[in-house]
Amino acid sequence: MSGIDKEIICIVCPTGCRIRVSGTDREQLTVRGNECKRGEEYALKEITDPRRTLITTVRIDHAGLRRLPVRTNREIPKRSIFPCMEVINRVRVEAPVEIGQIIIPDILGTGADVVATRSMGRGTPADARCRSARTRDIASTS
Amino acid sequence: MDSYEIVVIGGGPAGMAAAVAAREAGVKKILLIERDRELGGILQQCIHNGFGLHHFKEDLTGPEFSERYIRRMEELDIPCRLDTTVLQITANREILYINAEEGVKTVTADAIVLAMGCRERSRGAVNIPGSRPAGVFTAGTAQRLINIEGYMVGKRIMMLGTGDIGLIMARRFTLEGAKVIAVLARKPYPGGLMRNVVQCLYDYDIPLMLRHTIVKILGKGRVTGVLVADTDENSRPIPGSEELYECDTVILSVGLIPENELSLSAGVKLDPHTGGPIVDESRQTSIPGIYACGNVVHVHDLVDFVVEESEIAGRGAAGFVLGCRKAGSGATGSITSGSGEPRPAPVQVLPGEGLKYVVPQRMRGNNGEDRLDLFLRVNRVYGRSYIEVKHGQDTLKRVKRLRLNPGEMERLRLNKGAMEKIDGSDLIVKAVEEDG
Numbered sequence: 001m002s003g004i005d006k007e008i009i010c011i012v013c014p015t016g017c018r019i020r021v022s023g024t025d026r027e028q029l030t031v032r033g034n035e036c037k038r039g040e041e042y043a044l045k046e047i048t049d050p051r052r053t054l055i056t057t058v059r060i061d062h063a064g065l066r067r068l069p070v071r072t073n074r075e076i077p078k079r080s081i082f083p084c085m086e087v088i089n090r091v092r093v094e095a096p097v098e099i100g101q102i103i104i105p106d107i108l109g110t111g112a113d114v115v116a117t118r119s120m121g122r123g124t125p126a127d128a129r130c131r132s133a134r135t136r137d138i139a140s141t142s
Numbered sequence: 143m144d145s146y147e148i149v150v151i152g153g154g155p156a157g158m159a160a161a162v163a164a165r166e167a168g169v170k171k172i173l174l175i176e177r178d179r180e181l182g183g184i185l186q187q188c189i190h191n192g193f194g195l196h197h198f199k200e201d202l203t204g205p206e207f208s209e210r211y212i213r214r215m216e217e218l219d220i221p222c223r224l225d226t227t228v229l230q231i232t233a234n235r236e237i238l239y240i241n242a243e244e245g246v247k248t249v250t251a252d253a254i255v256l257a258m259g260c261r262e263r264s265r266g267a268v269n270i271p272g273s274r275p276a277g278v279f280t281a282g283t284a285q286r287l288i289n290i291e292g293y294m295v296g297k298r299i300m301m302l303g304t305g306d307i308g309l310i311m312a313r314r315f316t317l318e319g320a321k322v323i324a325v326l327a328r329k330p331y332p333g334g335l336m337r338n339v340v341q342c343l344y345d346y347d348i349p350l351m352l353r354h355t356i357v358k359i360l361g362k363g364r365v366t367g368v369l370v371a372d373t374d375e376n377s378r379p380i381p382g383s384e385e386l387y388e389c390d391t392v393i394l395s396v397g398l399i400p401e402n403e404l405s406l407s408a409g410v411k412l413d414p415h416t417g418g419p420i421v422d423e424s425r426q427t428s429i430p431g432i433y434a435c436g437n438v439v440h441v442h443d444l445v446d447f448v449v450e451e452s453e454i455a456g457r458g459a460a461g462f463v464l465g466c467r468k469a470g471s472g473a474t475g476s477i478t479s480g481s482g483e484p485r486p487a488p489v490q491v492l493p494g495e496g497l498k499y500v501v502p503q504r505m506r507g508n509n510g511e512d513r514l515d516l517f518l519r520v521n522r523v524y525g526r527s528y529i530e531v532k533h534g535q536d537t538l539k540r541v542k543r544l545r546l547n548p549g550e551m552e553r554l555r556l557n558k559g560a561m562e563k564i565d566g567s568d569l570i571v572k573a574v575e576e577d578g
Contacts, residue, residue, distance in 0.1 A: 008340075009339075009340050011336055011337040011341065014335075014336060014547065015164060015544045015545050016336040016545065034542065050346070051199075054205060055189055055290055056189070056314075056317055057189065057288075057292075059292070065290055065292075066290075066291065067288075067292045068292060069189035069203065069205050069289060070193065071189075071203055081317070082317075083534075085317055099206065099209050117189065117203045117205045117206045118186070118205035118209050
C-alpha cells in the first residue's frame with residue numbers, strides 16, 4: 001500500500017483550515033493544520049469514506065412542470081455519484097407526487113432512497129399552477 | 143377599492159415568512175402578491191441542500207424549505223394573488239397591480255412589506271465586449287432552465303464569477319453531463335462560500351482560475367469561445383495576457399442586486415452600500431408603514447437569516463397595523479407611527495473602517511425585543527481580527543474572528559445590557575485586523 005499525503009480544505013466552519021492528512025496506514029493517519037477537533041473528524045472522514053448527498057431532477061409526466069427535484073435521503077459514497085446519475089436519468093415518474101415520496105428505493109445498493117423534494121399535482125404545462133391551486137382558491141374566495 | 147391590513151409583495155421565503163409572522167401576531171386581513179405561477183420564489187429552483195440548518199435544524203433542499211412555508215401559508219389561510227405583478231406602490235400605501243383575471247387594479251394597505259428579493263447582474267452590468275451570440279446566461283437563468291423548465295443550456299461551459307449560485311451550477315452542469323472548462327474569478331479570492339468552492343468545484347475537478355476575467359465573447363449565432371485575460375491588483379485585465387478558450391456557453395455569476403424599483407416608486411430611501419432600503423430594527427423603511435425584508439434589503443448568504451429578518455418585519459408590520467387599529471384611524475394615508483405618536487429621531491448605525499455595510503442602519507428602540515442583531519459584511523479578506531460596535535468612547539460589543547471574508551455575512555448580537563447604554567448618539571461598527 002502506498003502512503004497517504006493529502007491536503008484538504010475544511011468546510012466545517014468559515015475559517016477554512018488547510019488540513020494535511022498523512023500516513024502509511026489507513027488506521028494510523030496524522031492530521032495537521034486543523035484548529036479544532038471537528039476539523040480532524042472531517043478530514044479523516046474525507047480521506048477514509050467521503051460521502052455526499054446527491055441532488056438532481058427526474059423527468060415527470062402530466063405535471064405542470066417538466067422536472068421533479070429529487071435527493072438521496074442519506075449520503076452516498078462519493079464514487080457512486082455518477083453511477084447513480086445514470087440510474088436516475090433513466091427514470092420517468094407520473095404526477096401527482098407528494099414530497100418525500102420514494103422515487104428509487106435503495107439506489108445501487110447504497111442504502112439511500114431517492115425521494116421527491118416537492119409535491120407536484122397533475123396538470124398540463126400550459127397550466128403550471130396545480131401545486132398552488134389551493135392557495136389560489138383561497139385568494140379568489142376571500 | 144379593496145383594502146387590506148397588510149399587503150406583502152413577493153412570495154419567496156421572505157414574503158411568506160413575513161406574512162406568516164404577521165398572521166401569528168394577530169393580523170387578519172393579509173394579501174400576498176407573487177408574480178410567478180407559484181409560491182416559493184427562487185428556492186424552487188435551488189434544488190440543492192444546505193437550507194434550514196439554523197431555522198429548522200435540518201439540512202433541507204430549497205423546494206423542501208419552501209414547501210414548509212407554503213403549507214404554513216395554507217394552514218393560516220393567507221390569501222395570495224399569483225401570476226400578478228405589482229407595478230407601483232405609493233407612500234400612502236396604495237398598491238397598483240396587474241394580472242390576467244382582474245386586469246389593472248389598485249388596493250390599499252395599512253402596512254406594506256416589501257419582499258421582492260434581488261436579481262442577477264447581467265452581461266450588460268459587467269460590460270463584456272464582443273458579439274452577442276446565443277449561449278450567454280446568468281447562473282440563475284441557467285438554474286431555472288435546467289431544474290424547472292427541463293432544458294440543458296450547453297455542453298462546454300465557461301463561467302465568469304464565483305457567486306454561490308454559479309458554484310452550485312458548475313456542479314449541476316457537470317452532473318448533467320456538460321464540461322465546465324473553468325470558473326474565473328477577477329479577484330484573488332472566490333466570492334462564494336468556501337463550502338461551495340470545495341463541494342462544487344474541487345469535488346468535480348473543475349478548475350478555479352483566480353485573477354482571471356473574460357475580455358471578449360466570440361461567436362455569431364452561438365458562442366464559440368471567449369478570450370480570457372489575467373487581472374491586475376485592481377482586478378483589471380492585463381493587456382497581452384489574453385488566451386482563447388473554446389466553449390459553447392458562457393455563464394455569468396457576477397453578483398446580485400436588491401430589486402427596488404417599487405421601493406423607489408414610493409420614495410423609500412435606499413442605502414448606497416446595500417442597494418436596499420434603509421431600515422430600522424423592526425425593518426421599517428424611511429416611510430412609516432412600509433417594511434422590507436430579505437434580499438430586497440441586502441443580499442443574504444443563507445435563507446435562514448432571510449426568514450429570521452422577515453419574521454421581524456412581519457411582526458413589525460403587525461405592530462404598526464394593530465397600533466393603527468387601537469388608535470382608531472383607518473390608517474390609510476396617515477403618516478404617523480402606528481400608535482399615532484410622532485416618530486422619535488432614530489440612532490444611526492454606521493459602517494466604520496473595514497465594513498461594506500451594516501443592517502439595520504437605524505435604531506428606534508421599537509422592535510419590542512431586548513436584543514438586537516446586526517448583520518454586516520467586511521470589505522476585504524481579513525486574517526485574525528475583531529469586529530466591534532462603538533458608541534462614542536464605549537465599546538458595546540467586541541467579537542474575535544480567525545478569518546473574515548466579504549462572501550460570508552457576519553452577525554453581531556447586542557444584548558439588553560448593551561442596548562440600555564445607547565442614548566442619542568450614533569453607533570459605529572468596524573472590523574480591525576490584529577497585528578501579526
